Amino acid sequence: MVVSESAPAEMAGLSQDQLRSMYRDMVLGRLLDERILVLNRQGRAPFAISGQGHEAAQVGVGYALRRGHDWLVPYYRDLTLxxxxGxxxxxxxxxxxGKAADPNSGARQMPGHYGSRAHNIVTTGSPVATQILHAVGVAQSFRYRKEDTxxxxxxxxxxxxxxxxxEGLNWAAIYHLPVVFLVENNAYAISVPQSRxxxxxxxxxxxxxxxxAGAVVDGGDVLAVxxxxxxxxxxxxxxxxxxxxxxxxxxxxxxSSDDDQRRYRTAEDLADTRAHDPVVRFRTELEAAGVLLDGDADEIRQECQRLIEAAQEEADQAPVPDAASALMHVYAEA
Amino acid sequence: MAEITYVEAIRSAMEDEMRRDDRVLVMGEDVGAKGGVFGATAGLFAAFGEERVIDSPLAEAAIVGVAIGCALAGLRPIAEIQFLDFIPPAMDQIISEAAKIRYRSNGDWSCPMVIRAPCGGGVHVHGALYHSQSLEAMFAHVPGLKVVVPSTPTDAKGLLLAAIRDPDPVCFFEHKALYRSLREEVPDDEYLVPIGQGRVVREGRDISCITYGATVHEAVAAADRLAKDGVQVEVVDLRTVRPLDRSIIISTARKTGKVLVAHEANLAIGVGAEVAAIVAEECFQQLDAPVMRIGGPEIPAIPFAESLAEVYCLGPDKIEAKLRELAAY
Known part of the structure; x- marks a missing residue:
């Protein structure tokens, strides 16, 4: 396939390397998500929660940030983000x-409760939307310290x-705080559709x-996001x-791994959902634009698979938490 | 040594700490130009500006949740809830979030913040059901929190300074009946009162009255009456209800062999039950009488009319009667 001269300009001003990198991150997120679900079905991971279908939204947002500088307060579907x-x-x-070296929580929380100070990713719990207020406070702090974060x-x-x-949106608007409220609307809250x-x-x-300001964007279109x-x-x-x-x-x-959406979504709905797979869509777009050439997508997939294989090997070998450590970090250690 | 009220002690602790540490900021309803409904933040808005003394929208979960975000970002926020009675909307943020941030992140994150709230009532306070509650036991049940209930201006200032500097979330409950009724000399120089250490307010060899908050003063008044009859009551102010000062509880119980636990909060499933359990577990051999408790009856809170409020409130008379019962045992 011939590389189209106009493709990068049409693609949000991103270079071909950046576009390939975005695609690669979507694939890595997808394959890792699939691997964790397999581990769950094998009985090795007690719980899994998937973000499949959200990869374009998450990569689109992630690439708009200054990584290493800006902050993220995620929720449980943000594996790719x-x-x-980082x-x-x-x-x-x-x-x-459930291994001791889990940087999110040291295997204290269920998987999917992300957090990493090293990456400016705030620790998250299970109650829904509590994190909104934390982000507002984080933004209030940036403003107070006159940071451009x-x-x-x-x-x-x-x-x-x-x-x-x-309460969070109201507060953030009053004080014009530097926060972006990202709603990843996948039309279902467990089983309850958006109409309810x-x-x-x-x-x-x-x-x-x-x-x-508000905006609705096609979350399956990584460049639009x-x-x-x-x-x-x-x-x-x-x-x-x-x-x-x-x-x-x-x-x-x-x-989640404890849910079966076939019990409350129609076969047509699920088929339509599968037809809107954002990873497939971006691959098709990049191939049509000549950003991905023959074999490129397969190579990216293999590179991601190798990364996940090596990671799983390490995770398999890693020790579980020492029982005595259960009592640590309730308060600052004296 | 300057003589100041309890509320001035609270105010001056915040002002001193804000001058010392620019990470400290205050947020809450009416804390700005008005200086708080009880004047606890009077003058801070003028001194430090709207970036550090933040008039929040009328939203308690947001006051605590935004303060948590500030703490996560490296500040030392003080969140004021206007009345402790209005804290339930923020319970999710306090119990599910602030209390668990260090533990759930395996020590990667921490949440150093203070949640201040006026608590308590009285026969002449007229706070009624929703401006009078003592809810400290709800928070004292939660690992990850510290809960401070000071009884004097000196303690209020020293404990609030310690709370602001504490690396973990501290609930700081101030009895509103003490705000202006209590005045004493406090040191001019900086001093801290450590969280988790009780204090013997009045020494005695015959009975221990273990209490905290405004009830300390009622217990001392009752103890003075018994002293006239030769019964020496030791009054212990816990000052902090999480963590409890186990050693002061155990040492006073072993010394006197008779213990009354008194608090304004509802008695059942309360702090007094935990204190009684510690005494039962650690001092069984030294006890000369069953551990007794006195506290709020089985009604939701303090009613408005004085005749009804009297049913709820303790006061020196009821404590005295209970102490005499224990003395006669």
Whole structure:
């Protein structure tokens, strides 16, 4: 395939290397997610929660940030996003297998509860939308210290029904804080469809009610997300306040390893969801634009597989937590 | 040595610490230009500006949740909840988030912050059901939190300074009946009162009255009455209800062999039960009487009318009666 001269310009001003890197990160997230689900089905990982279908939204947002400088307050579907922020596949295999070296929590929390100070990823718990307020406080701190740092906080569309969501957006808008509220709307909160979650068509319709900018973007289109997120991040960084950015995603897997979405979603709905796989879509676009040549996609896939194999080997060998360590870190060690 | 009120002790602790450490900031309802509904932040807005003394929207979960975010980002926030009665919307943030941040991140993150709230009532406070509660036991149940309930201006200042400098979240509950009724000389120079250490307020050999908060003063008044009859009551102010000062509880119980635990909070499943359990476990051989407790009755909170409030509140008379019962045992 001939490389199209115009392709990079059409692709959000990103270089071919950046585009390939974005695709590679989407594939890495997908394959790691699949591996963790396999470990669960093998009975080796007691619990798994999937972000499959959200990869384009997460890579688009991640690439709009200054990684190593900006902050992320994630939620449980953000496997690909925390990888983009600098965490490693091994980190999450250690978590899935409940190993002591899990950097998220030392195997104290269920997998999917991300956090890493080294990568400016704030620790997260299970209650939905509590993290919204933490991001607002983080942004308040950036403003107080006159730093040009931006924080992104993510949540599902179901989380936007919580009180903490409302309180956080209201506060952030009042003080024009440098925060981007990312809603990864995959149309289901476990089994409850969006129509039973809100009476508006889009979560971002509410942005005006808070007095902040809002945007809805096709979360299956990584470059569209990248453009929208870049705009939101720039708005935040330049002191013009928060943005409510809603990315319309698909949920390819059930809510968690303890759920079976075939019990509440129709076969047609699930088939349509699979037809909107963002990883397949970006590969097709990059091949059509000549950014990925014959064999490139396979090579990327193999490189990611090798990385995951090596990571799993390490995670397999890693020790479980020492029982005595269960009593540590309740308070600062004296 | 300057003579100051309890609320001035709280205010001056925050002011001193904000001058010393620019990471310290205050947020809450009406804490700005008004200086708080009880004046605990009076003058801070003028001194430090709106970036450090933040008038929050009327949203308690947000006050605590945003403060948590500030702590995660390296600041030392003080979150003021206007009345402890209004803290339930923030319980998720306190119990599920602040208390667990260090543990759940395996020590990677921490949450150094203070949650201040006026608590308590009284016959003449007229706070009624929603401006009078003593909810400290709810927080004292949670590993990861520290819970301080000071009884004097000196302790209030020294403990608040210690709380602000503490590396973990501290709930700091101030009895509103003490705010202006209590005045004493406090040291001019900086001093800290360590969290987790009780204090013998009044020595005695016959009975121990273990208490904290505003009830300390009622217990001392009751003890003075018994002293006239030759019964020496030792009054112990726990000062902190998590962590409890086990050694002071054990030493006073072993010394006197008779223990009354008194607190304004509802008695059942309360701090007094934990203190009684420690005494039962550690001092069984030295006890001369069953451990007794006195506290709030089985009604939700202090009612408005004085005739009803009296049913709830302790006061020196009820404590005295209980101490005499114990003395006669």
């Amino acid at each position: 925390v990888l983009v922020m 965490m490693e596949p091994k980190d999450h295999l250690l978590a899935a297998l 931006v924080v992104v906080v993510s949540v599902g569309e179901g989380g936007s029904s919580e009180g903490d969501w409302h 979650q809100m009476a508006v068509a889009h979560v971002a319709d509410r942005a005006a009610g808070y007095g902040m 990248y453009r929208a997120a870049s705009e939101a991040v720039e708005r935040a960084r330049s002191g013009q306040g928060p943005t409510l950015l809603e990315a319309l995603c698909v949920r390819l897997q059930s809510h």
